[in-house]
Amino acid sequence: MSHNVTATVTPPAAATQTKPAHRAETPPKRAPRLALLDGLRFAAAVLVVLFHYTAWHHGFWGTDEARDAWPLLSKFTAYGNMGVQLFFIISGFVILLSAYGKGAGRFIGSRIGRLYPAYWFAVLATGTLVIYVWPQMGAGLGIKELLANLTMFHPAMGLRHIDGVYWTLWVEMRFYLLILALIMLRLLTIRTMTILAAVWPVTGLALHIANREAAAQFLMSEYAPLFCGGIMLFLIYRFGHSPMRWSLLALNAIIAAFFTGVKGPAEALELVGYVIPAWHYWLIIAGLFAAVILLSLTPLRNVQWKFLATLGALTYPVYLLHQVWGWWLIEHLNPVLGQYLTLFLVVGIVFGAAYLVQRFIERPLAKPLAAATTRSLDYLGGRLGLTKKIEAAARDR
Structure with missing residues (x-):
């Protein structure tokens, strides 16, 4: 989800000029935020929310399926799960922006500070709901799963998600671990990133075609081209255009469209009950890449509307809180208020709760937690001599 990243960036290479010697001591201006990317992430979050409320197969509206309660709206919101694909593209782009030129301690600190405060609150809040208040939704979940979920590494332990939407966080986490390595x-260099964007998605595609699904899933074959497409966008944004970079971006978009065209129709039939042709998803993936290109590589990147930063900040807590709490609210409010008012009110409650989490949990805790983590890791690395060992290994190569 990469729904969980900042969009503060370094200026593109084409716009960076060497300063005169007499001004060399002047601190560089902070690069502007890619505000429209924040707006795009917020739009993706809204689509995911509406997908889970009005299209996903559940009976909390008092009908057999959500689509039965929303026969017209669900025709559109059935595509809302494609917001996750957009999150992954943006994540590949922005994580490289935040990681490039940083040490391991600072990168880990930034990720922990960004991811965990809101996540811990969401796990505890949702865990309380599904274990104690609404146990029929969390059948089989207990304290063991709750505690394991707090680490965000519970899938590696073979334990279930407290909330099903957390599956995307494990995908993101594995991508972060790759960047950390x-x-x-x-090896976080232009050359390595270019090789990675060529080899990782193609290998995943080859394994899928060869029906080596276990290996393909280990390599996250269906998500690799989304991340790598974002990586190529970063290289173009930061270091300039080249035929190689644009060719690899196009290749990753094509592979992403292929996988989404395979999985999308199957999920639409299984999760919503609609027959949707593959070419719809091909066009959606093309549109998602085109949107990120327009907002990051054209003059639109200079748009600075401050309210978009606020909306972007809400994206992560909205994603963490919306699904199970939203369903619980729908089940209890719909019989009293009716579906239209209920949908409006539940969306408002979720976004209001997300604002409170962002304002009173994320904002005060993120930077101190990131700084403390970075200091601790730098100290530990110094005590163990890890930094020197890594540098020596790099020189030996």
Whole structure:
């Protein structure tokens, strides 16, 4: 989800000029935020929310399926799960922006500070709901799962998600671990990123075609081209255009469209009950890449509407809180208020709760937690001599 990243960026290479010697001591201006990307992430979050409320197969509206309660709206919101694909594209782009040139301690600190405060609150709040208040929704979940979920590494332990939407966080986490490994090996370079964007998605596609699904899933084959497409956008944004970079971006978009065209129709039939042709998803993936290109590589990147930063900040807590709490609210409010008022009110409650989490949990805790984590890791690395060992290994290569 990459729904969980900042969009503060370094200026593109084409716009960076060497300063005169007499001004060399002047601190560089902070790069502007990619405000429209924040707005795009917010729009993706809204689509995911509406997908889970009005299209996903559940009976909380008092009908057999959500689509039965929303026969017209669900024709559109059935595509809302494609917001996750957009999150992954943006994540590949922005994580490289935040990681490039940083050490391992600072990168880990930034991720922990960004991800965990709101996540811990969401896990505890949702865990309380599904274990104690609404146990029929969390059948089989207990304290063990709750505690394991707090680590965000519970899938590696073979334990269930407290909330099903957390599956995307495990996908994101594995991508972060890959970037961390490259940082520690001093391999987060233009050359390595280019090779990764060529090899990782193609290998995943080859494994899928060869019906080696276990290996393909290990490599996250269906998500690799989304992340790598974002990586190529970063390289173009930061270091300039080249035929190689644009070719690899196009290749990743094509592979992403292929996988989404395979999975999308199957999920639409299984989760919503609609027959949707593959070419719809091909066009959606093309549109998602085109949107990120327009908002990051054209003059639109200079748009600075402050309210978009606020909306972007809400995206992550909205994603964490919306699904199970929203369903619980729908089940209890719909019989009293009716479906239209209920939908409006539940969406408002979720976004209001997300604002409170962002304002009173994320904002005060994120930076101190990031700084404390970075200091601790730098101290530990110094005590163990890890930094020197890694640098020596890099020189030996």
